[in-house]
Amino acid sequence: MIGTETALLIAGSGCYAVGAGFAWRSRWPAVARWILLGAAIFALAIGMRWAQFGQGPFLTMHEILISSLFSLGMVFGLACLIHPQACRGAPVATVILLVMAIWMAFTDSRSTPLPATYGNPWLWVHVAMGKLFLGCCLVASSLAAAGLFRLRAASLQDTGLDRAAWQWLMVAFVFHSGMLIAGAVWAQDAWGRYWAWDPLETWAFGTWLAMVFALHARVSLNLAITPQRLLLVGVFLLAFLTFFGIPFISIAPHKGAV
């Protein structure tokens, strides 16, 4: 007998799997619909969990994966609706979502009480900006990866695809900068310092630097298409490692936060 939350998580992941199936057949409108449906189901699961434990999904790896499955799916699905070009990265993006869903299944779903410093309103701004950044970064890098691997409707010289990828990286860069500022304000109130080079802060700044490097390299070095795509994929890998790798070396998203 499985609980309602688990059933919802399975259903949400299932929707992403169906979306992946449509993505590999290049049926873009269906991809957007299934991914948005999956995101809505994840939102429901988060809401139920929130009501049960009385706190948001901010702390454990399980919670961070659930909330990211929701936010990444939501951003990618909406991106497909408002910018159909974005959907061409769906074969890659859906695979990433499914990997995260499988990872989530192996994480401990128990809740840990939030530290008192997590009640700060700037935490909401910080997390929202971070989720939007990663979502936009997923759109950009999945487009680049689709071009790199010449997946479905993507070719080696596809300027429309690459232009769309860089546009999404620009949006991601704005959100990432907002995330750093909101995080600094939160840290100032919570721990009495706005920046302390803790592992997550350093990696987040490293990701910001990687984006700055990519944006400058693109305009200054006349890069060929393949290195450009590699840069975009590299930025996402670094961001992914920052979001989901740091908890392995720290007991909380920010070491010392508990």
Add this chain to the structure above:
Amino acid sequence: MKKALSLLSSLCLTLVGLLWLAVGLVADQNSWLSGVWAITPPLFLLALNLSAAMFVDRRFRQQPMLFAFHLCLLLIAGIAGYGQLVTHEYRLLLAESQSYSADMLHPVRGGPVVAPGLAEGFIRQGRIEVDYTPGIRRGATRSALWLEGGGRMVIGDDVPLLVDGYRFYTTSNKGFSALFTWLPEQGPAVTGSVLFPSYPVSGLMQVLTWRTPGGEDVEFTLGVPPSPYNDNWTLSSAHVEAADIELSVGEIKHTLRPGATISLRGGRLRYEQTGMWMGYKIRYDPTLPWLFSAAVLAVVFMAMHFALRLWRPAGESAVRSDGCVT
């Protein structure tokens, strides 16, 4: 001169500076190099590179939002650098009923520019409470402060006390205190607190030594009841309200209850009551509002620049002889 400026403003140099900064971050994180030496030189190079570009690059100046964004980045670097000169950090331990005094401040670090002082007695410590959940996990901290003039404020966790550019933060460092009055054989009585080690981290070690004004060393041991490990509970002075204090003078031990007096060399010591103390982290950083404003403006200008680019077709770019685009 013009050629030197042109070289200094090169976007290729920007890329070198960014890579150097990335290497500096890795070096700092792995403690291969101290933060100052790992991060400051590449930041300085990038600031020089950016300043030169703003000065010589006409195309750069023709994009006002991009220009303003980079100007804000320079401002942030400048403000952060100035902050190193004027920022001060202190520690302060304050027992319940005790008033602030400048000689209680313990400097941790600070720049060469002297910070303005705080008025003596501008705050008095009120009740301290810290919530705990099962497993002795620390929850909310509430520290009441009486402000000069009659106001009262409860701070804790992410709510600091802001006064004259100073920010007072509660910390996890707190414990029990005991209030004593020293009654000398001649002269006026003096009342003061002794602070026991941090609790609950040093729960079983509530012992401290103190030298009386009469020059005698005494040892206090506070009998603290065990903490409820599996329950929700609140740490406050009520936890030790009825606790005895064992006072040792050499080999002789005395058990004191509140109100008890003991004769010692040069006078008598009266045990008044137990309470709590709170460890504060205090920061004076007048650059914070400026830093925040510059950062927000930077993001706004960057967003506007990208928005303008997203709504216009891709432009041509001129390639310089060194391969870098101007």
